[in-house]
Amino acid sequence: MEQSGEYRILTKREDVWASLNDPEVLAKCIDGCQSMQRREDGSFLAAVKARVGPIRATFKANLRLVDLNPPASYVIHADVNGGAVGFAKGSAKVFLEEDGAATLLRYEISARVGGKLAQLGARLVDGAARKMAADFFAAFRLEFASPASAGGLSH
Amino acid sequence: MSSATGIGASVKRREDVRFLTGTATYTDDLNLPGQVYGVFLRSPHPRAALGEIDVSKALKADGVLAVFTGQDTAADGLGDLPCGWLVKSKDGSDMVSAPHPPLAVTQVNYVGEPYGLVVAETLAAARAGAELVVTDFTELPPVMDLATAADAAPIHEGLANNLAYDWALGDAAATDAALAKADHVTKLSLTNNRLIPNAMEPRAALGKFDPASGNYELHTTSQNPHLERLVLSAFVQIAPEHKLKIIAPDVGGGFGSKIFVYAEETAVIWAAAKLGRPIKWTADRSESFLADAHGRDHVTSAELGLDERGRFTALRVRTTANLGAYLSLFSSAVPTYLYGTLLAGQYKTPNIHVETKGVYTNTSSVDAYRGAGRPEATFVVERLVETAARELGWDPAELRRLNMIQPEDFPYETPVALVYDTGNYQASLERALELADYAGFAKRREAAAVEGKLRGLGFSCYIEACGLAPSQLAIQLGAGVGLYESGEVRVNPTGSVTVFTGSHSHGQGHETTFAQVVSDKLGVPFDDVEVVHGDTGRVEFGLGTYGSRSLAVGGSALIRASEKIIAKGRRIAAHRMQTEVENVAFEDGAFISGNQRMTLQEAAFASYVPADYPPDLEPGLSEKAFYDPQNFTYPAGAHIAEVEIDKETGVVRLVKFVAVDDFGAVVNPMIVDGQVHGGVAQGAGQALLEHGIYDGDGQLVTGSYMDYCMPRADDLPDFVVDTTVTPCTHNPLGAKGCGEAGAIGSPAAIINAVTDALGVQDIAMPATSEQVWRCLKEAEASEGC
Numbered sequence: 001m002e003q004s005g006e007y008r009i010l011t012k013r014e015d016v017w018a019s020l021n022d023p024e025v026l027a028k029c030i031d032g033c034q035s036m037q038r039r040e041d042g043s044f045l046a047a048v049k050a051r052v053g054p055i056r057a058t059f060k061a062n063l064r065l066v067d068l069n070p071p072a073s074y075v076i077h078a079d080v081n082g083g084a085v086g087f088a089k090g091s092a093k094v095f096l097e098e099d100g101a102a103t104l105l106r107y108e109i110s111a112r113v114g115g116k117l118a119q120l121g122a123r124l125v126d127g128a129a130r131k132m133a134a135d136f137f138a139a140f141r142l143e144f145a146s147p148a149s150a151g152g153l154s155h
Numbered sequence: 156m157s158s159a160t161g162i163g164a165s166v167k168r169r170e171d172v173r174f175l176t177g178t179a180t181y182t183d184d185l186n187l188p189g190q191v192y193g194v195f196l197r198s199p200h201p202r203a204a205l206g207e208i209d210v211s212k213a214l215k216a217d218g219v220l221a222v223f224t225g226q227d228t229a230a231d232g233l234g235d236l237p238c239g240w241l242v243k244s245k246d247g248s249d250m251v252s253a254p255h256p257p258l259a260v261t262q263v264n265y266v267g268e269p270y271g272l273v274v275a276e277t278l279a280a281a282r283a284g285a286e287l288v289v290t291d292f293t294e295l296p297p298v299m300d301l302a303t304a305a306d307a308a309p310i311h312e313g314l315a316n317n318l319a320y321d322w323a324l325g326d327a328a329a330t331d332a333a334l335a336k337a338d339h340v341t342k343l344s345l346t347n348n349r350l351i352p353n354a355m356e357p358r359a360a361l362g363k364f365d366p367a368s369g370n371y372e373l374h375t376t377s378q379n380p381h382l383e384r385l386v387l388s389a390f391v392q393i394a395p396e397h398k399l400k401i402i403a404p405d406v407g408g409g410f411g412s413k414i415f416v417y418a419e420e421t422a423v424i425w426a427a428a429k430l431g432r433p434i435k436w437t438a439d440r441s442e443s444f445l446a447d448a449h450g451r452d453h454v455t456s457a458e459l460g461l462d463e464r465g466r467f468t469a470l471r472v473r474t475t476a477n478l479g480a481y482l483s484l485f486s487s488a489v490p491t492y493l494y495g496t497l498l499a500g501q502y503k504t505p506n507i508h509v510e511t512k513g514v515y516t517n518t519s520s521v522d523a524y525r526g527a528g529r530p531e532a533t534f535v536v537e538r539l540v541e542t543a544a545r546e547l548g549w550d551p552a553e554l555r556r557l558n559m560i561q562p563e564d565f566p567y568e569t570p571v572a573l574v575y576d577t578g579n580y581q582a583s584l585e586r587a588l589e590l591a592d593y594a595g596f597a598k599r600r601e602a603a604a605v606e607g608k609l610r611g612l613g614f615s616c617y618i619e620a621c622g623l624a625p626s627q628l629a630i631q632l633g634a635g636v637g638l639y640e641s642g643e644v645r646v647n648p649t650g651s652v653t654v655f656t657g658s659h660s661h662g663q664g665h666e667t668t669f670a671q672v673v674s675d676k677l678g679v680p681f682d683d684v685e686v687v688h689g690d691t692g693r694v695e696f697g698l699g700t701y702g703s704r705s706l707a708v709g710g711s712a713l714i715r716a717s718e719k720i721i722a723k724g725r726r727i728a729a730h731r732m733q734t735e736v737e738n739v740a741f742e743d744g745a746f747i748s749g750n751q752r753m754t755l756q757e758a759a760f761a762s763y764v765p766a767d768y769p770p771d772l773e774p775g776l777s778e779k780a781f782y783d784p785q786n787f788t789y790p791a792g793a794h795i796a797e798v799e800i801d802k803e804t805g806v807v808r809l810v811k812f813v814a815v816d817d818f819g820a821v822v823n824p825m826i827v828d829g830q831v832h833g834g835v836a837q838g839a840g841q842a843l844l845e846h847g848i849y850d851g852d853g854q855l856v857t858g859s860y861m862d863y864c865m866p867r868a869d870d871l872p873d874f875v876v877d878t879t880v881t882p883c884t885h886n887p888l889g890a891k892g893c894g895e896a897g898a899i900g901s902p903a904a905i906i907n908a909v910t911d912a913l914g915v916q917d918i919a920m921p922a923t924s925e926q927v928w929r930c931l932k933e934a935e936a937s938e939g940c
Contacts, residue, residue, distance in 0.1 A: 053861075083286045084282075084285055084286050086199045087199055112852050112854075113854070114199045114200060114266070114852065114853075114854050115197075115199025115200075115266065115854075116199070116441060116858075118266075118850070118852075118854030118855065118856055118858070119266075119441060119444065119445065119854070119855050119856070119858025119859065120441065120858060120859050120861070122850075122854070122856040122862070123856075123861075123862065
């Protein structure tokens with residue numbers, strides 16, 4: 001699966017970068033996220049309850065951030081395990097560009113799925129992933145919408 | 156006896172009463188005291204090394220009783236699942252058979268391969284337990300591309316490559332020479348699409364071990380329970396045959412996919428003994444897609460040479476056949492002896508040479524599926540013949556007539572190892588042309604064109620070798636077992652008859668057809684004859700149901716057993732009538748000498764209450780027979796398909812389908828029509844809709860009905876079905892077999908019709924609306940696609 005997208009976020013690039021690396025923010029913005037931990041090596045461990053077509057499961061994701069180039073770009077390697085429903089593996093390249101006072105976030109995802117996800121959901125995965133991304137960024141933008149939450153993010 | 160229930164009568168299927176009223180008993184309907192449930196751990200990867208399997212959390216979960224892995228079955232000495240047919244490569248070497256443990260031990264080799272079994276008090280607990288097992292997989296690169304698989308890095312450790320065998324049949328030099336001299340050579344590169352069987356009832360197993368007797372009992376969805384017992388005893392070593400009973404109760408369709416001995420029932424019966432509780436497993440539809448043996452999956456290049464008068468001079472065929480990750484029970488024979496031997500078709504092609512490379516890939520096993528090799532052979536021959544006719548401007552019917560084997564040519568020895576005993580191919584073709592209104596096709600095509608539709612017509616004149624099989628010949632060719640069938644006819648003391656057959660029925664209607672045969676032969680009422688099958692505890696032996704063999708071989712065994720009953724009855728009657736046996740005739744269920752008459756029922760009673768009885772004769776009236784055929788049977792026929800294509804959407808509508816088949820003598824015409832209807836529907840599924848696809852990463856992406864399209868009633872026209880009859884010359888019924896013909900003949904006829912409508916040389920199966928639409932668009936762009 002190949003996918004890309006672009007979002008404009010009304011805050012400055014350093015804040016976006018910080019929030020993208022903040023497990024609390026990520027947990028809040030990912031629909032169905034049950035836990036999100038940052039480990040000592042900088043990787044994230046997440047548990048997300050998600051639905052792809054007829055498949056519903058708690059997916060355990062191991063996210064490794066590489067090629068870090070703060071605050072402009074990085075790559076996320078994801079290893080997502082859904083137990084009996086299969087797995088997903090992939091990477092997302094994330095680019096942040098300054099756009100006046102705002103930030104333009106672009107991403108390019110390349111992923112493959114296996115097991116029941118591929119068997120039952122192959123052609124639904126694309127739509128499900130797009131929806132998850134859209135939901136995430138909708139919530140992520142809200143993080144910067146009010147002064148209160150923006151303040152909370154500046155630490 | 157000709158009657159409303161005898162041979163030749165369309166008796167309604169007695170088994171349908173229970174099938175249609177929900178009172179049948181399938182494996183999953185059975186429940187045993189103390190029964191628990193199994194769920195398999197299956198690989199999500201096409202190829203991976205199996206590391207640690209952490210079962211600790213699963214074992215602590217509510218209701219979970221045990222988790223068994225391949226390490227456990229291996230440690231217990233469980234044997235591999237064997238392939239029962241040894242095919243030799245053309246250099247004389249034996250095929251390379253990769254070890255196939257019932258549960259994977261060190262490496263998984265296809266998505267869905269079982270590597271463990273979670274057993275729990277309830278199905279839900281077993282499923283939840285399976286979720287808690289953490290398995291360490293190290294992914295390995297899979298081999299997915301059929302065309303290049305043979306020489307890719309070996310899937311299995313210890314093998315040199317992925318070639319199981321490189322088999323050949325026929326005279327290569329003569330074929331090459333004849334092709335070089337041919338006036339015209341028609342060439343095609345063909346794909347025979349992978350199919351997933353999709354029997355209505357998924358596979359299931361219910362295993363029980365009785366510690367008091369040491370007996371094992373396995374209820375399972377099998378087409379041949381005795382073969383299952385043989386394999387589980389002799390090869391896997393579950394238990395010796397006298398301690399292992401296999402029962403295949405009502406089975407909801409098999410189409411070949413339930414011939415084979417699978418990992419799941421093997422693990423279930425083994426684990427039931429380990430745990431001391433009966434274990435039930437029933438596949439869900441996803442598991443069926445992943446782990447049932449699939450069908451077909453060939454890539455082929457083929458050339459047909461013709462002389463200046465249109466006579467076929469040579470046929471050269473090069474096929475690569477996908478065998479999947481492991482050799483399933485009969486898989487090796489399907490693209491070789493059940494394929495190459497049929498390439499003469501109905502024609503007098505003097506030179507034929509075929510090579511088949513059987514290769515391993517990281518996919519589910521590929522084995523027999525309705526037709527098994529013969530649909531693939533028919534597709535090659537009939538696509539070539541139709542294409543040659545178009546290239547040379549011949550009427551496809553006329554080119555076939557010119558080359559057909561004629562009635563006076565029988566017995567006819569083909570260049571690919573078979574001797575056809577009888578047939579009249581042209582008679583079927585002429586009848587089909589009449590029923591298809593071939594003469595009126597041009598007008599129908601014009602009328603369709605006015606509506607903006609493309610109409611096409613295609614032929615397929617198929618032959619198949621059925622009635623598997625003459626044992627000595629089959630064993631010479633590599634079969635690991637004989638292919639005879641057993642039958643027992645037991646006349647009970649009061650004259651009713653219980654018939655035991657080794658040929659299992661899972662939709663074919665044996666309980667009706669076999670009762671007709673015995674009732675007719677013995678002259679006893681149809682309703683007094685009961686047919687028992689599918690239980691190794693009740694039926695002495697059997698080799699099962701496949702290869703359209705049940706009536707020709709199993710039915711013949713019942714005729715032989717019935718003849719023994721009559722012979723013994725004549726001796727009883729002769730004694731009572733105080734005459735010589737030679738003076739006693741048997742007619743309409745009674746022994747007759749002069750004006751004396753004794754019914755079979757009276758003879759039976761006399762045999763069980765031997766008050767006045769021949770002193771040198773054993774009491775009782777029960778006889779067995781094993782029937783071993785002398786030759787294959789050769790059903791053949793002509794199929795004509797007519798399609799109409801919507802130019803805007805690419806939708807192909809099968810508007811007419813005519814099947815005229817020669818099945819030899821027919822016992823129940825209604826059942827035969829039904830078999831043809833079902834087979835043609837499956838063939839239409841292959842031609843237009845069905846396609847099992849693994850993506851390049853090795854995932855099965857057609858693993859549900861969202862993506863795997865089965866034919867439905869509204870995809871199909873009302874089939875026009877008729878028969879011509881040349882009785883088989885070597886079995887007592889004159890029957891040839893009808894179970895597979897529909898699926899064998901129809902794909903080529905339909906694709907010939909689609910290519911005719913589109914005006915293209917070839918289109919790959921399945922000719923889905925998307926594919927046809929793309930073909931039309933390409934043709935628009937480039938004037939030819």
